[in-house]
Amino acid sequence: MPIPAEFQELVDPGQDGGWTTPPYQPEHWQRTQVFIESNEGHRLHVTDRPNRHRPGYFLQSGPDGWDLPRFDLKFEESPNLDGGYFRSVRATTREMALPVYIYGSDRRGVIDLKRQLFNAMNPKNGPVRIVAREANGSTRSITAYYVSGMEGNESRETSGFTWIKYVVVVRAMEPYWTSGAPESHAWFMNPERHWFLTNKKDHLNFIPIRVSDGLISSPRNEIPVDADVETWPVWEIYGPISGEIAFTNETSGKSLTFGPSFGLASENDRIVIDTRPGIKTITKQHYKSGEWLDDSKPNWWNRLGENPQLWPLVPGMNLVSVEGQGAVGVTTRIVCTYRKRYFSYAG
The missing domain is CATH 2.40.30.200 (Elongation Factor Tu (Ef-tu); domain 3)
Known part of the structure; x- marks a missing residue:
């Protein structure tokens, strides 16, 4: 296995002329x-x-x-x-x-x-x-x-x-190799025109959405993906929420939209959008007896808008916007979860 080392730049000794390098200092690193x-x-x-x-x-x-x-x-x-x-x-x-x-x-x-x-x-x-x-x-x-x-x-x-x-x-x-722990970003929505953040201490990075006069508007939120290849996220939308809504990756120019028939009645309802290859599902679930269960009619593909794209997050900085019109509540939130993918087991 390789031994990582701290990089040392060339140093000009000044009057003596020429270029020299400081002594090589390997970084202590246990084996994989x-x-x-x-x-x-x-x-x-x-x-x-x-x-x-x-x-x-x-x-x-x-x-x-x-x-x-x-x-x-x-x-x-x-x-x-x-x-x-x-x-x-x-x-x-x-x-x-x-x-x-x-x-x-x-x-x-x-x-x-x-x-x-x-x-x-x-x-x-x-x-x-x-x-x-x-x-x-x-x-x-x-x-x-x-x-x-x-x-x-x-x-x-x-x-x-x-x-x-x-x-x-x-x-x-x-x-591809995948990261051991998933990363999540959550947008919380509050209809009272102020930023709303959770105070729970967990692994989520919370990014707020400003909601004004029933308009859901969250332009150009940054989602960094420090990976080698694109990664396919799992989206969760928690109610209450209704009306059209669009998820757009402005970095790649792709968008996923729901039509006017989209709606979740309460905080006990959610939609799970799994964009991963080989899965590609859009499922409605209901919270009951301490767990999330599939709805009686769980398949919500027919609620999508025109030309939907279940897009990935690309390596680097992704500028993601969530916009739409409709009613929301204090518990309304959107969660994006993904695992980064790499070429190698290390690096």
Whole structure:
């Protein structure tokens, strides 16, 4: 794993002439910790450096496919001229290799450790999450399915009476690493013409909306996305609210609108707009008995306006506006939640 270091600029010594650099000062940084989480929630620590007194798993040198994913480039060859024409590009599924060393305190111990890993990696039980945690506490994860590598090789170089080595190959359908904790921004609306902020201490960053004379107007609110690729948010709209409303990402120029038939009667009603690829749902829910339950008619696709776009947040600063007309209440609020996506497990 790389060792981060503090950057030192060149220094002009003055009368002596020439340029020199101060002594290189590496930054103290502990090694990356890696975990494998099964679909049932069991976690295996694979950077534990096992020994006779503490058996376990160890990720050896040589992991492959952990940084930039492969890309599929679409192009056409020119029939007459040199070269060709670019058409499109997409990131493919990601194949990763994990060279895992298993050490048991005795024969029964190594067999039990193997079975735990087999059960965790079994693709019929679902995918696994590979989690990388840095010394500063930040985590990134990627979801993948086991492909090969644990068929078993009993040669002298790869196994012994109390140990065995595998090169586990997995494939991720989503090629990007995601941040460990989601980020949320919430707009609270108050019809009494003043800024309204919650005093609850949690992970949300609250951004107020000014409401005046029934007009919902929140131009150019900033949502920073410190990520490598676009991220797809989940929107939650809490009542009471009625009438047309539009969510616009002014940075990308895309907009999502609801028509005049849109409305939530009370604070116990909400709409969940999930823009993530492969999901794309708009669901009405009602709060009852301490939990949010789907409404009797939960699908609200027919309430959308013309040419709706379930747009993503792009890397960098996103200028997002929420505007519309209609009645709102003290509890009316909009929450935007997302997980940042990255090319690599670190950086």
